[in-house]
Amino acid sequence: MQKLGIDMSAGGGLMYGGSGKDAAKSSSKAERDQQKRRAAAHEAQRRGRDKDRERSRSKSEGRRKSSGSGKAGGAQQQRKGRGIPIIIVPPGFSSLINMYNAKGFLQDSQFETWQASKERMDAQGVGRDNIVILQRTHLRESPVVYHVVDNANAISGKDWARVVAVFTQGASWQFREFPYKDTVDVFQHVRGFHLRFEEEPKVPESVRGWDVKVLWISRNNRHKDRTAAMQFWEALDQFLASNRSTLAY
Structure with missing residues (x-):
């Protein structure tokens, strides 16, 4: 029966050696696929964080430029005082x-x-x-x-x-x-x-x-x-x- 790829378990059950190898291969492939998906997910998260940081920097620079422009232009605005010169x-x-x-x-x-x-x-x-x-x-x-x-x-x-x-x-x-x-x-x-x-x-x-x-x-x-x-x-x-x-x- 071993020649046929069949073995007897201790409990008298039948174990199909060929099917077991296929199952192991399938399991290994599934694990690799899962690892790839996890790696892809981590990469996507990393890229997302990088984009968020870039957007945050752009907004911060925009606010600084706006603030600087306001200060520069402030000297050119009418003084909000009282009385005609x-x-x-x-x-x-x-x-x-x-x-x-x-x-x-x-x-x-x-x-x-x-x-x-x-x-x-x-x-x-x-x-x-x-x-x-x-x-x-x-x-x-x-x-x-x-x-x-x-x-x-x-x-x-x-x-x-x-x-x-x-x-x-x-x-x-x-x-x-x-x-x-x-x-x-x-x-x-x-x-x-x-x-x-x-x-x-x-x-x-x-x-x-x-x-x-x-x-x-x-x-x-x-x-x-x-x-x-x-x-x-x-x-x-x-x-x-x-x-x-x-x-x-």
């Missing part, structure tokens, strides 16, 4: 900028002589106001209102806190009505500017001695107007930020 221009007609052409230069970045502005306004029947209202758009997502005046006497005590800039031709009498002891004190509280044609490079000695920023424009080349206007706003922003102004500038 005031800019003072010279009251006479000897300055390149006064109440007639201040709006065109500061708001529209386009310089026009005050004589030409006055003639145009007269032809339109528009009189000169005591306060020029301009809307600043440079480095701002929405317009910011500024007031331009030329009469320091008309500024009340509490409103001096809103005076942020002054254009000067170098005459010290312009500051007689300012509530500060001298010009040094003036320019510690108010940012000083001097507008000048580059064809006339000799800056007045008084202006050179004061803490005043000179803005250069061309007598005939209007392409340079925008650069000078941008320099005005950027210098004013830096001044107000350093003084921690609470105005809406």
Whole structure:
């Protein structure tokens, strides 16, 4: 019976040797298949964890970039303060900028002589106001209102806190009505500017001695107007930020 592949068990049962080998082979193959499935499952889990980590890193980097962009752009947003800033221009007609052409230069970045502005306004029947209202758009997502005046006497005590800039031709009498002891004190509280044609490079000695920023424009080349206007706003922003102004500038 052994030749036939049949054996007798101790209990008298029949054991088929050939079938037993087949069963062992089948069992071994099943184990190998199961091991392969487990290995594949582990590999899939590993890849899934790697993808999750990659997504997490991407989100973290995105948040950092967004935060950095917000901080960079924050300096270009309108300050959420209170009070309209005031800019003072010279009251006479000897300055390149006064109440007639201040709006065109500061708001529209386009310089026009005050004589030409006055003639145009007269032809339109528009009189000169005591306060020029301009809307600043440079480095701002929405317009910011500024007031331009030329009469320091008309500024009340509490409103001096809103005076942020002054254009000067170098005459010290312009500051007689300012509530500060001298010009040094003036320019510690108010940012000083001097507008000048580059064809006339000799800056007045008084202006050179004061803490005043000179803005250069061309007598005939209007392409340079925008650069000078941008320099005005950027210098004013830096001044107000350093003084921690609470105005809406």
